[in-house]
Amino acid sequence: xxxxxxxxxxxxxxxxxxxxxxxxxxxxxxxxxxxxxxxxxxxxxxxxxxxxxxxxxxxxxxxxxxxxxxxxxxxxxxxxxxxxxxxxxxxxxxxxxxxxxxxxxxxxxxxxxxxxxxxxxxxxxxxxxxxxxxxxxxxxxxxxxxxxxxxxxxxxxxxxxxxxxxxxxxxxxxxxxxxxxxxxxxxxxxxxxxxxxxxxxxxxxxxxxxxxxxxxxxxxxxxxxxxxxxxxxxxxxxxxxxxxxxxxxxxxxxxxxxxxxxxxxx
Numbered sequence: 001x002x003x004x005x006x007x008x009x010x011x012x013x014x015x016x017x018x019x020x021x022x023x024x025x026x027x028x029x030x031x032x033x034x035x036x037x038x039x040x041x042x043x044x045x046x047x048x049x050x051x052x053x054x055x056x057x058x059x060x061x062x063x064x065x066x067x068x069x070x071x072x073x074x075x076x077x078x079x080x081x082x083x084x085x086x087x088x089x090x091x092x093x094x095x096x097x098x099x100x101x102x103x104x105x106x107x108x109x110x111x112x113x114x115x116x117x118x119x120x121x122x123x124x125x126x127x128x129x130x131x132x133x134x135x136x137x138x139x140x141x142x143x144x145x146x147x148x149x150x151x152x153x154x155x156x157x158x159x160x161x162x163x164x165x166x167x168x169x170x171x172x173x174x175x176x177x178x179x180x181x182x183x184x185x186x187x188x189x190x191x192x193x194x195x196x197x198x199x200x201x202x203x204x205x206x207x208x209x210x211x212x213x214x215x216x217x218x219x220x221x222x223x224x225x226x227x228x229x230x231x232x233x234x235x236x237x238x239x240x241x242x243x244x245x246x247x248x249x250x251x252x253x254x255x256x257x258x259x260x261x262x263x264x265x266x
Contacts (some may be wrong), residue, residue, distance in 0.1 A: 016041055017076055017137035017170045018062055024070035024224075025054075025061045031069065032057035034224035044196035046211030046232075047204040047219050048253060054224035055204045056098060058090045059174045063095040076170055088223065091120050094168030098175045098204075105146035108139055108158050111147055115162035124139045133165040138187060152179035160188070164195065171201045177210060189214035211234075212249045222255055 018040040025033035049055050060066045062075060064086045073080040078089040079117055097098040102111055114131055116126045134143050137157040147155060156179045163171060177185050192214045194203050201217075205211060212232045220227040220235075228235070232249060239251025 004223070017072070018202070019074040020071065022056075022071035023061070023068055023073050024058050025066055026053045026069045027054075027057045027066075033061065034219065034223050035071065036120035036224060036226050038219065038226055038229070040200050040202060042196070042198065042200050043216040044192050044201045044203065044214055045217045045219050047202055047221065048208065048211060049221040049227075050257065053222045055221060056174055057224075058221065059172050059202070059204055060097075061097075062170070063093060063097075063172050064090060065095075074159075079180075087120070091166065092169040094163035094166060094171040096163040096173045096176055098178070100159050100162075102147050102155075102158075104146065107144050108134060108147065108149050108150070108161070109143045109156060112165050116165045119166045121166055129165050129167070133161040136164065136191060137161045153181060154194075155183055156180060157184070160191075167199075170200050171195060171199055173202070174204045175206070176203060177205060177207060185210065208250045208253055209247065212247070220253065222257055222260050223264070228256050 002158055016039050018038060020038040022038045024031060026198075034054075036058065041218055047058070057066065061068060061080065063074060064080055067082050068080060076089045076092055078084055078086060080086065087239060101181055106114065109130060109245065112130045113126055113155050116129055121129060131143070137160045138243060139154065139157055139161065142150065142154060147158060154242070158177065160173070160176055163173065177188060189210065192201055192203060196216065203211070203215065215232060217229065217231050218232055218235050235252040235256075236248035237252060239248060239253070239255040
């Protein structure tokens with residue numbers, strides 16, 4: 001039986017890790033998320049959509065970085081409305097932004113340890129949790145290397161390690177495969193499947209094949225709204241040879257986007 005993590009005791013367990021109703025979120029002056037309805041439970045969810053669809057803004061709102069401009073958003077049972085104390089939810093979150101900051105002189109171990117401390121993990125649990133996270137992303141041999149010396153792919157894996165160090169209930173990953181070679185992408189898919197057995201994992205990516213291989217559910221957004229949500233196999237069923245794409249899933253993705261744009265234009 002898996003030991004209960006500090007993150008899991010930080011907030012009450014709810015059937016829905018994420019609940020959004022008519023959610024609106026601004027990116028600067030632009031309303032990037034506009035009336036989105038979404039529910040996410042345990043499993044691996046792939047967030048797809050074209051550039052400018054609102055994926056990163058949605059991820060930042062779910063990570064409690066951005067406050068909603070309208071509608072309702074609940075993360076791990078906590079309303080994200082500017083009034084609630086979000087610290088318990090944040091202790092149970094893992095977040096890998098598309099572009100994350102770090103101190104170049106830190107070693108991988110120091111970086112992941114520091115992020116564990118920021119997440120208010122018990123001091124006694126941090127060393128073992130840090131080593132486990134580093135091992136899981138395949139950076140054991142580079143644990144004491146400075147971040148400035150790492151390749152782009154290794155640096156990305158260090159970012160994944162900090163996101164999972166607290167064994168989060170909700171893991172948010174924005175373009176985690178950027179800079180990874182094919183073998184590393186396969187390893188990440190396996191890690192995501194493992195994490196999704198106990199947690200809600202949301203992965204934003206442009207790679208439809210990664211979603212099909214690693215995810216239990218697809219979330220397709222466009223222009224800040226939910227276009228479609230369902231299983232990868234069901235996504236493939238929406239396309240045919242008349243739509244763009246090299247695989248059934250890509251053709252289904254293309255077909256759903258075209259239908260959404262046609263409906264919006266009416």
